[in-house]
Amino acid sequence: MSDRIFGVFGVLLAIGYAMSALAIEESFLSDAVGPKAFPLIIAAILGISSAVIAIKPDPEPHWPDFGRFVEIAAAVVVMVLYAEFLPIIGFVFATAIAATYLAWRLGSTIIGSVATGVGTSVGIYVIFHLVLGLSLARGPLGF
Amino acid sequence: MDILSALGDGFAIALTFENLLLALLGCFLGTVMGALPGLGPSNGVAILIPLAFTLGLGATPSLILLTSVYYGAMYGGRISSILLNIPGDEPAMMTCLDGHPMAKKGMAGEALSLSGIASFVGAFFATWGLILLAPQLVKVALLFGPAEYFALFALAFMTLGGVSSTNQAKSAFAAALGLGLAMIGVDTQTGVPRFTFGEVHLYDGLDFLVAIVGLFALSEVLIFLEERHGKASAEGRQLKVGRLTPPLSMIKQCTPTMLRTSVLGFIAGVLPGAGASLGSFISYSMEKRLVDKEGTFGTGDPRGVAAPETGNNAAAGGALVPMLALGVPGSGTTAVLLAVLLSLNITPGPLLFTQNPDVVWGLIAALFIANFMLLAMNIPMVGLFTRLLMVPPRILMPVVAMVSFVGIYGISGSSFDLLVMIGFGVMGWVLRKLDVPLVPIILGTLLGNSMEANLRRAITIDNGDWWTLVDSPLSLGLWAIAIIGFVMPIIFGRVVKNKMRQRKDEEGAISD
Numbered sequence: 206m207s208d209r210i211f212g213v214f215g216v217l218l219a220i221g222y223a224m225s226a227l228a229i230e231e232s233f234l235s236d237a238v239g240p241k242a243f244p245l246i247i248a249a250i251l252g253i254s255s256a257v258i259a260i261k262p263d264p265e266p267h268w269p270d271f272g273r274f275v276e277i278a279a280a281v282v283v284m285v286l287y288a289e290f291l292p293i294i295g296f297v298f299a300t301a302i303a304a305t306y307l308a309w310r311l312g313s314t315i316i317g318s319v320a321t322g323v324g325t326s327v328g329i330y331v332i333f334h335l336v337l338g339l340s341l342a343r344g345p346l347g348f
Numbered sequence: 349m350d351i352l353s354a355l356g357d358g359f360a361i362a363l364t365f366e367n368l369l370l371a372l373l374g375c376f377l378g379t380v381m382g383a384l385p386g387l388g389p390s391n392g393v394a395i396l397i398p399l400a401f402t403l404g405l406g407a408t409p410s411l412i413l414l415t416s417v418y419y420g421a422m423y424g425g426r427i428s429s430i431l432l433n434i435p436g437d438e439p440a441m442m443t444c445l446d447g448h449p450m451a452k453k454g455m456a457g458e459a460l461s462l463s464g465i466a467s468f469v470g471a472f473f474a475t476w477g478l479i480l481l482a483p484q485l486v487k488v489a490l491l492f493g494p495a496e497y498f499a500l501f502a503l504a505f506m507t508l509g510g511v512s513s514t515n516q517a518k519s520a521f522a523a524a525l526g527l528g529l530a531m532i533g534v535d536t537q538t539g540v541p542r543f544t545f546g547e548v549h550l551y552d553g554l555d556f557l558v559a560i561v562g563l564f565a566l567s568e569v570l571i572f573l574e575e576r577h578g579k580a581s582a583e584g585r586q587l588k589v590g591r592l593t594p595p596l597s598m599i600k601q602c603t604p605t606m607l608r609t610s611v612l613g614f615i616a617g618v619l620p621g622a623g624a625s626l627g628s629f630i631s632y633s634m635e636k637r638l639v640d641k642e643g644t645f646g647t648g649d650p651r652g653v654a655a656p657e658t659g660n661n662a663a664a665g666g667a668l669v670p671m672l673a674l675g676v677p678g679s680g681t682t683a684v685l686l687a688v689l690l691s692l693n694i695t696p697g698p699l700l701f702t703q704n705p706d707v708v709w710g711l712i713a714a715l716f717i718a719n720f721m722l723l724a725m726n727i728p729m730v731g732l733f734t735r736l737l738m739v740p741p742r743i744l745m746p747v748v749a750m751v752s753f754v755g756i757y758g759i760s761g762s763s764f765d766l767l768v769m770i771g772f773g774v775m776g777w778v779l780r781k782l783d784v785p786l787v788p789i790i791l792g793t794l795l796g797n798s799m800e801a802n803l804r805r806a807i808t809i810d811n812g813d814w815w816t817l818v819d820s821p822l823s824l825g826l827w828a829i830a831i832i833g834f835v836m837p838i839i840f841g842r843v844v845k846n847k848m849r850q851r852k853d854e855e856g857a858i859s860d
Contacts (some may be wrong), residue, residue, distance in 0.1 A: 231540065240535040240537070250524040266782055288767050321746055333399075342761075
C-alpha cells in the first residue's frame with residue numbers, strides 16, 4: 206500500500222513539475238533546446254518510474270508505530286525551532302537546548318542529557334569558533 | 349617514467365607539514381567514523397566538508413583531509429564488525445561473517461591486525477591501479493564531445509541503481525528527483541529563473557552540500573530516534589582483544605587471497621554504481637568458492653576476514669578512478685567527494701589531469717601516505733578505537749546533528765539553508781523507509797546542471813538536431829552499456845542483492 210501511495214504521489218509530483226516547467230518564461234534569446242526541454246524529460250522519467258512503482262509495489266516497509274511517528278515529528282519540530290531561533294538567542298544556548306532534547310529522547314537520563322547538551326554546545330563552540338574561527342550565530346550575550 | 353616523476357611531484361606537495369597533519373587527522377577521524385555503527389564513509393565525509401571549508405583549506409589540502417577520512421572509514425568499519433558483529437558501515441558487513449567468530453574464539457587481536465594488513469594491501473594496490481588506469485581513461489575521455497558526456501552521465505545514472513536497490517523503478521525515481529532538484533535556480537544559459545516560485549533564496553539553486561548533509565546525516569539521526577538505539581552498542585559485549593600480531597603462517601596463508609581480492613575489488617570499484625559494498629561481497633564469495641575446501645568459511649577462517657577487507661579497500665581506491673578521470677563518481681562517498689571538488693571550483697574530468705596536476709598527484713601521494721598512517725594506527729593503536737566504540741548513540745547522535753547544523757550554518761550563515769536541510773533529512777528518512785536509494789539523488793543534484801549543459805551544447809552545435817546524441821559509435825556504445833546496465837539488474841540483480849541482504853543488519857547503514 207505504501208508503494209502505491211508513494212507512486213501516485215510521484216505521478217502527481219511529475220505532473221506538477223511538468224506544469225511548472227511549461228510555465229518557465231522563455232527568454233527571447235534562447236539556444237536551440239531552451240530551458241524547458243530537460244526539465245520535461247526529467248518529469249517524464251519521474252512520472253514513468255512513479256507509475257511503475259504504483260503498479261508493481263514492493264513488500265510493505267516496516268513503519269514505526271504511532272508513538273515513534275510522534276517522536277520523529279517532535280524532533281523535526283525541535284530542529285525547525287532550532288533553525289529559526291539560532292540567530293535570535295545565539296549558538297550556545299540554542300545548541301545546548303536542542304542537543305539536550307535529542308539526547309533525552311534517545312534515552313539518556315535527565316542529568317545525562319543536560320550534560321550531553323551543554324558539553325556538545327560548548328565543545329563545538331570551543332573547537333569550531335575559538336580554535337578554528339568559524340563564525341557561529343551570535344546571541345544577545347555575544348555567543 | 350612520466351608517471352613516476354609526476355608522482356614524485358605529488359609527494360613533494362603531500363609531504364608538507366600541513367598536509368601530513370591533515371592526513372593524520374583525516375585518518376584518525378575516518379577510522380572513528382567507520383568504526384562507529386551508524387556513521388558510514390559518506391556520512392563521515394559529508395559532515396566534515398564544512399570543517400574543510402572553515403579551515404580555509406585550498407583544494408589539495410581539503411581533498412587530502414577528506415580522502416584520508418574516506419580511506420580511514422574503510423579501515424574502521426571492520427573494528428565493530430569483528431568485535432561486536434555489527435558492521436560499522438555497509439562495506440564491512442561481510443567482515444562480520446568470519447571476523448566475529450574469530451573474535452569469539454579469542455583471536456580478536458589476530459583478526460583485527462590481519463584485517464588491518466588486508467586493508468592495507470587492498471588500498472595499496474588499488475592506489476597503484478588508480479595511478480595506472482586513470483591516465484588511460486583520461487585519454488579515452490579526451491575523445492568525448494558533449495553528446496558522449498551526456499551519454500556518460502546517463503550511463504552513470506542507469507547503472508548506479510543496479511546494485512544499490514532491488515527496484516530499478518525506485519532508482520530511476522531517485523535519479524529523476526535529484527536531477528529535478530538540480531534544475532531549481534536561474535538557468536545559466538538563458539538567465540530565466542526555474543522552479544523558484546518567487547523565493548529569492550532559491551535563485552542560485554539548492555546547495556548540494558545542504559542536500560547531502562540533510563539526506564545522509566540528519567536522516568540517520570531520525571532513524572536512530574525511531575528505533576531508539578539508546579544503549580551503547582558495546583555495553584556488556586566487550587571481547588578481549590588479545591595479541592595484536594597475526595602469526596606469520598596466517599599472513600602467508602592469506603597472501604594469495606589478498607592479492608586476488610585486491611584485483612577483484614579494484615575492478616568492482618571502477619565499475620559505476622558498484623562501490624565498496626559490492627567489492628567486499630564479491631571478494632568474499634569468490635574466495636569462498638576458490639579456497640574454502642574444508643567449509644571453514646563462516647566459522648572464523650582468517651582468509652574469510654582478509655578477503656572482504658581487502659576487497660572493500662581496493663574498491664574504495666577503484667571508485668576514485670571514474671570520479672577523477674571522468675568526473676562521474678561510482679559510489680556514494682565518491683559522489684560526496686565530487687561535491688567537495690565542485691564547491692572548490694575544480695571540475696574533475698580529463699582536464700583535471702592537465703590543468704591541476706598538483707591536485708591529482710598530490711592527492712594520490714597523500715593516499716599512499718594515509719595508507720601507511722592507517723596501517724600504523726590500526727594495528728598498534730587499535731585498542732584506542734575499540735574504546736571509542738563504547739560511546740553510546742544517545743550521546744553520539746546529538747553531536748552528529750549539531751555538527752551538521754553548525755557546518756551548514758558556517759557555510760552560508762542562513763536559517764533558510766538549515767530549514768532546507770531539515771526538509772532533506774525528513775525526505776531522506778521517508779525514502780529510506782521506502783527503500784529508495786539516496787545516492788542517485790545526490791548524484792542527480794550534483795551532475796544535473798552539467799548534464800543539461802552538455803545536452804544543450806550537443807544539440808546547439810548540431811543546429812537543433814536531437815539525433816546528434818546517438819551519432820557517434822562512442823556515444824552509441826555508451827548508451828548500449830547504459831541500457832544493459834539498467835536492464836541486467838532487473839533480471840539478475842535480485843539474486844545478488846538477496847544474498848547481500850541476508851547478512852544485512854537492521855542498522856540501515858547507507859549504501860556506499
